Amino acid sequence: MLSINDISIRIAGRLLIDQSTVQIVPGARVGFVGRNGVGKSTLFHAIRGELPTETGSISIPPRWRVGSLAQEAPDGPESLIEVVLKADLERAALLQEAETAQDPHRIADIQTRLVDIDAHSAPARAAAILSGLGFSAADQLRSCSEFSGGWRMRVALAATLFAAPDLLLLDEPTNYLDLEGTLWLEDHLANYPRTVIVISHDRDLLDTSVDQILHLDRGKLTLYKGTYSSFEEQRATREMLDAKHARKQADERKRLQAFVDRFKAKASKAKQAQSRVKMLERMKPVTALVTQDVREITFPVPEKTLSPPIIAVDGVSVGYDPEKPVLNKVTLRVDNDDRIALLGSNGNGKSTLVKLLAGKLAPFSGKVVRAANLSVGYFAQHQTDELDLEGSAYDHLRRLMPNETETRVRARTGAIGFSGKAGDTKVSSLSGGEKARLLLGLATFYGPNMIILDEPTNHLDIDSRAALAEAINDFPGAIIMVSHDRYLIEACADQLWVVADRAVTPYDGDLDDYRRSVLTTRSSSARDRASNERSASRDKPQPRVKEKRTPLKQKIAQAETEIARIAGIIGKIDAALALPDLFKRDPKQAAQLTKARASATEALQRAEDQWLEASSSYDEAAS
Numbered sequence: 001m002l003s004i005n006d007i008s009i010r011i012a013g014r015l016l017i018d019q020s021t022v023q024i025v026p027g028a029r030v031g032f033v034g035r036n037g038v039g040k041s042t043l044f045h046a047i048r049g050e051l052p053t054e055t056g057s058i059s060i061p062p063r064w065r066v067g068s069l070a071q072e073a074p075d076g077p078e079s080l081i082e083v084v085l086k087a088d089l090e091r092a093a094l095l096q097e098a099e100t101a102q103d104p105h106r107i108a109d110i111q112t113r114l115v116d117i118d119a120h121s122a123p124a125r126a127a128a129i130l131s132g133l134g135f136s137a138a139d140q141l142r143s144c145s146e147f148s149g150g151w152r153m154r155v156a157l158a159a160t161l162f163a164a165p166d167l168l169l170l171d172e173p174t175n176y177l178d179l180e181g182t183l184w185l186e187d188h189l190a191n192y193p194r195t196v197i198v199i200s201h202d203r204d205l206l207d208t209s210v211d212q213i214l215h216l217d218r219g220k221l222t223l224y225k226g227t228y229s230s231f232e233e234q235r236a237t238r239e240m241l242d243a244k245h246a247r248k249q250a251d252e253r254k255r256l257q258a259f260v261d262r263f264k265a266k267a268s269k270a271k272q273a274q275s276r277v278k279m280l281e282r283m284k285p286v287t288a289l290v291t292q293d294v295r296e297i298t299f300p301v302p303e304k305t306l307s308p309p310i311i312a313v314d315g316v317s318v319g320y321d322p323e324k325p326v327l328n329k330v331t332l333r334v335d336n337d338d339r340i341a342l343l344g345s346n347g348n349g350k351s352t353l354v355k356l357l358a359g360k361l362a363p364f365s366g367k368v369v370r371a372a373n374l375s376v377g378y379f380a381q382h383q384t385d386e387l388d389l390e391g392s393a394y395d396h397l398r399r400l401m402p403n404e405t406e407t408r409v410r411a412r413t414g415a416i417g418f419s420g421k422a423g424d425t426k427v428s429s430l431s432g433g434e435k436a437r438l439l440l441g442l443a444t445f446y447g448p449n450m451i452i453l454d455e456p457t458n459h460l461d462i463d464s465r466a467a468l469a470e471a472i473n474d475f476p477g478a479i480i481m482v483s484h485d486r487y488l489i490e491a492c493a494d495q496l497w498v499v500a501d502r503a504v505t506p507y508d509g510d511l512d513d514y515r516r517s518v519l520t521t522r523s524s525s526a527r528d529r530a531s532n533e534r535s536a537s538r539d540k541p542q543p544r545v546k547e548k549r550t551p552l553k554q555k556i557a558q559a560e561t562e563i564a565r566i567a568g569i570i571g572k573i574d575a576a577l578a579l580p581d582l583f584k585r586d587p588k589q590a591a592q593l594t595k596a597r598a599s600a601t602e603a604l605q606r607a608e609d610q611w612l613e614a615s616s617s618y619d620e621a622a623s
Contacts, residue, residue: 007056018219034216067165073152087159104576111596120603132184300447309333316366341493377448393418416441432459559611
């Protein structure tokens with residue numbers, strides 16, 4: 001059990017957690033929620049022992065392994081599958097020792113433990129996790145250093161999940177994922193066999209994957225049973241009762257104080273007055289409901305409505321290399337009030353499509369017709385790098401309004417959520433959510449006819465995401481969005497487009513249908529995935545023979561290495577079993593060795609099957 005006992009934590013003089021106690025039982029799946037900046041990540045630091053508590057204590061069972069996402073993305077020459085496999089430290093240590101162990105008793109112990117932790121199936125489990133997070137079989141054999149920082153953070157997440165610690169701490173894990181990866185992660189966490197605490201502002205993850213909600217508010221930790229939707233109902237009821245109790249207590253205080261004020265000077269009533277003074281002193285204050293209003297998000301209304309369609313795309317091929325277009329023969333249209341969500345795994349061309357629609361990328365062929373005077377607002381999370389870190393929100397607005405009065409610039413700065421002193425705070429001191437708000441205000445400054453939102457919810461808390469959904473629904477123009485936040489898509493989108501296989505196609509189902517499709521695809525066997533890929537690529541230009549055979553050659557070499565390793569283990573076990581009088585002298589040890597040999601034999605058979613399959617595919621690729 002994770003026991004948090006009466007802890008207080010203070011950072012830079014600010015009290016974040018104030019004498020809070022909570023107990024989390026083994027196997028609980030806990031969603032950790034609260035406004036940005038209240039101290040959720042700070043509590044994770046304290047649980048990991050990286051930060052001392054001012055008062056109280058945090059205790060974890062001594063044998064529990066605590067795991068969390070690495071702060072830095074892995075890098076180096078190892079393949080993705082190797083990086084993930086190394087995350088299981090016990091398995092790696094046992095396999096290394098198995099290479100050199102000579103003592104029959106130790107060999108038996110090692111092999112028995114490898115059987116207990118299901119070590120021989122580890123490559124398949126690691127591959128399944130990587131696949132779920134969006135890595136193809138060929139990607140898993142590539143060097144980690146070949147991938148961008150965002151994709152390498154996915155590898156770090158895969159390694160953390162593969163290690164399956166007894167206490168898993170995840171801080172906003174979906175920030176690195178697309179919708180498809182988020183859907184897979186929701187399902188994985190819902191079936192996680194140990195204790196997990198996940199900081200998230202994703203309503204659907206908190207409704208799908210957890211069975212308890214830990215809420216940090218005004219320095220206090222409160223644990224609620226149930227999903228996020230249940231938590232909202234319980235919290236609302238609790239705050240209503242607290243507010244009612246607080247009003248009753250205020251009335252009682254007023255009555256007692258009036259008695260004291262009236263009779264404290266009278267000798268005949270002095271004793272009664274003193275008694276009421278003591279009652280007032282003993283009366284524990286009740287915290288009434290404190291409304292923490294969320295600053296609304298608003299998008300300026302476009303000056304005029306354009307004739308539809310505002311964008312018409314006909315037979316367009318687009319990308320970054322004319323020889324290898326990312327999207328091919330795309331035909332679509334966007335009308336004035338469309339609400340379109342783009343679906344599809346990262347790398348399939350969603351960003352390419354929005355750049356085409358935003359006019360930031362010219363087509364190689366085909367035609368794009370835009371309505372006259374079309375204005376497009378484009379928000380992308382990576383644009384935070386383009387903000388002036390030394391400038392304030394006011395400074396950014398002033399550049400867009402060089403001839404306006406101070407009053408008008410201040411009013412516009414406040415309208416995007418930076419009133420008063422907040423408008424003069426340097427960007428470098430703003431939170432991720434505040435930077436996102438500033439970017440939204442800048443992207444929509446001129447009242448565009450169409451707004452493109454590429455992952456707008458990263459760093460926004462749950463209430464701010466709801467405010468964003470309201471702003472989208474109130475906006476009279478067109479919205480194109482890319483988001484891993486299912487709540488936002490369901491609340492706002494009326495069309496779903498799938499970007500995959502170099503094409504853009506409307507999706508007739510809803511997000512529940514899409515979720516089932518994603519989970520079915522990503523949980524299928526490697527052979528099924530390979531078959532699906534072959535079927536999906538029939539009409540695509542076939543890659544050169546060398547490009548097709550390279551990953552297969554890597555698979556063959558990997559299988560050969562595994563075959564040699566397991567064969568060596570079996571040889572050592574056979575040598576131990578051949579010792580004179582082993583079965584009479586130590587029947588328990590003999591039974592362990594026999595069990596270990598059977599397991600190793602099964603693993604050898606699997607490795608040989610993989611070698612045969614890869615070799616067959618390698619030969620077919622050359623024909």
